[in-house]
Amino acid sequence: xxxxxxxxQREFRAVLRDFVDREIIPVARDWEHSGRYPTEIVKGMxxxxxxxxxxxxxxxxxxxxxxxxxxxxxxxxxGWMGIAGILGSHSLACRMIAMRGTEEQKRKxxxxxxxxxxxxxxxxxxxxxxxxxxxxxxxxxxxxxxYVVNGTKMWITNARHADPLPVxxxxxxxxxxxxxxxxxxxxxxxxxxxxITKDIPKxxxxxxxxxxxxxxxxxxxRENLLGGVEGKGMQHALSALEWGRVNIAAxxxxxxxxxxxxxxxYAGQRKAFGQPIGDFQAVQLQLATVATQLQAARxxxxxxxxAVRRGRADGQTGMxxxxxxxxxxxxxxxxxxxxxxxxxxTEYEVERLYRDAILMSIGEGTNxxxxxxxxxxxxxxxxxxx
Numbered sequence: 001x002x003x004x005x006x007x008x009q010r011e012f013r014a015v016l017r018d019f020v021d022r023e024i025i026p027v028a029r030d031w032e033h034s035g036r037y038p039t040e041i042v043k044g045m046x047x048x049x050x051x052x053x054x055x056x057x058x059x060x061x062x063x064x065x066x067x068x069x070x071x072x073x074x075x076x077x078x079g080w081m082g083i084a085g086i087l088g089s090h091s092l093a094c095r096m097i098a099m100r101g102t103e104e105q106k107r108k109x110x111x112x113x114x115x116x117x118x119x120x121x122x123x124x125x126x127x128x129x130x131x132x133x134x135x136x137x138x139x140x141x142x143x144x145x146x147y148v149v150n151g152t153k154m155w156i157t158n159a160r161h162a163d164p165l166p167v168x169x170x171x172x173x174x175x176x177x178x179x180x181x182x183x184x185x186x187x188x189x190x191x192x193x194x195x196i197t198k199d200i201p202k203x204x205x206x207x208x209x210x211x212x213x214x215x216x217x218x219x220x221x222r223e224n225l226l227g228g229v230e231g232k233g234m235q236h237a238l239s240a241l242e243w244g245r246v247n248i249a250a251x252x253x254x255x256x257x258x259x260x261x262x263x264x265x266y267a268g269q270r271k272a273f274g275q276p277i278g279d280f281q282a283v284q285l286q287l288a289t290v291a292t293q294l295q296a297a298r299x300x301x302x303x304x305x306x307a308v309r310r311g312r313a314d315g316q317t318g319m320x321x322x323x324x325x326x327x328x329x330x331x332x333x334x335x336x337x338x339x340x341x342x343x344x345x346t347e348y349e350v351e352r353l354y355r356d357a358i359l360m361s362i363g364e365g366t367n368x369x370x371x372x373x374x375x376x377x378x379x380x381x382x383x384x385x386x
Contacts (some may be wrong), residue, residue: 008068009068012071015048015206016076016153017075019044019048020075020076020079021311022096022199023040023041023044024041024076024080027307028079028083028207028352029346029349032206032352033251033346034082037207037209038082038083038207039047041080041326042086043384045083045086045087046115049114049115050087051087051090051091051113051114051119052094052095052114052115052116053087053091054092054094054095054243055094055098055110055114058373059111059114060111061098061110062114065309066246066308067248067309067311069091069247070125070163070249070250070301072087072250073088073251074250074253074254076251076254077253077254077356078254078258079258079260080207081204081205081254081255082208082252082356083207084247085119085207085208085319086157086158088157088244089120089121089122089157089158090120091092092122092241092243092244093121093166093240094113095240096166096226096236096239096240097102097110097166099225100226100235100239101226101227102223105186105223105339107188109164111150112113112381115350119162120155120158120163120166120238120308121158121165122165123153123156123165123168123187124153124168124237125153125154125155125156126138126152127212127263130154130155131365132183133237134177134178134179134234135178136170136182137152138150138168138170139151139170140169140171140183142222143223145221145223146167146219147165147219147220147221147222147224148183148217149187149193149215149219149220151215152161152212152214153167153212154165154200154269156211156213157209157210158208158209159196160209160211161214163188163189164189164224165185165186165211166187166236167185167187167215168182168186169184169233170182170183170229171183171233172231174363175231177249179234179235180369181230182227182233183225183233184226184227184232185220185224185225185226186213186224186225186226188220190367190378191218191219191220192218192219193217193219194213194215194218195213195214195216195217196211196212197210197211197212200212201304203358204356204357204358205289211279241364242312242314242317245317245320245324245364246301246305246317246320247303248360248363249300249317249320249321249323249324250301250305251360252301252321252324252327252328252360253294253298253301253327253328254358255328255353255357255360256324256327256332258265258297258332258349258353259290259332259335259353259357260287260290260294260331262339262350262353263287263334263335263338263339264278265329266338272341283338286337290331290335293330294327294331297323297324297327297328300320301324303320304317304319308365314373314377314382315373315374315378315383318373318377318381321364321370322361322367322371323356323372325360325361329357329361331353331357332350332353332356333354335353
């Protein structure tokens, strides 16, 4: 049993770590507070080929293995979790097109998506449907050689940059069960009736936009039906979300790592009663707990990523996302406590880590819902713990 990254993965992580240390960490706090869009960081990720991490090599991508995929999000989230969001939604949509698209769709979109010349996201959530995707109300009615799409989507990352945006719709609203009437359409940028109506104010997850989109009689060519067959939309979305849970687990590890780093450094510098606070046993216990939980979360994230490589891994990815996200939040809280009053100040990194960590237990399926996913996988015998 080998718990080590292979040589290629170690070298890749070193490149990522250097990029984060040079290009993201020095500017993250100031840019986050000012609301500045990270244009230069996005360019750097394009130059590194990171927009192609889930695109097959034949279409110009890197086609990373799932563990290397996890490394990307761990390292970037260590610098600034919001930046990981820009890459995350794009990468999931690219994988969905690569795995489920027609050959024509792959040739049309993937080469430019791999370089970042095009970017994308994923349009699933609605005002009345988040975790319950079968409850979406966006419809697509076929008229001749076009679908006419009407509905509203929420929390859309990369909304202003997505070209195309895969949108989950109901092509047969009367279908029972509902998922049999759901499809994914690739909506091209600039389509008439596609309107970004607002940016959603957020506690954290800054750096990337999260938007509400209204689709008002948007005409989408029939050839933009993902895979060319109606009724497969739920399967398309769920197959992408499996990688999405690895993405969130890895981002959580990155947040926890940064919380550990900040707390450890502060404990060695801050003095009270004439000595560094790291000399006090109460602080030592917190540091040890954060480090222990961080290491466990990292191993679970990598294990889940490797399970994805081996095949279907709903249970493993669900467990990793639950555990890692809760470790991230606790690590951020403990780091704030170690910082004392300064932990509550926007002049220090840890308050941002706290704001970003909370989202990790919500995104890509809330933790409570994922516990039911894990339980059902156990009961079906698909996930075995021994």
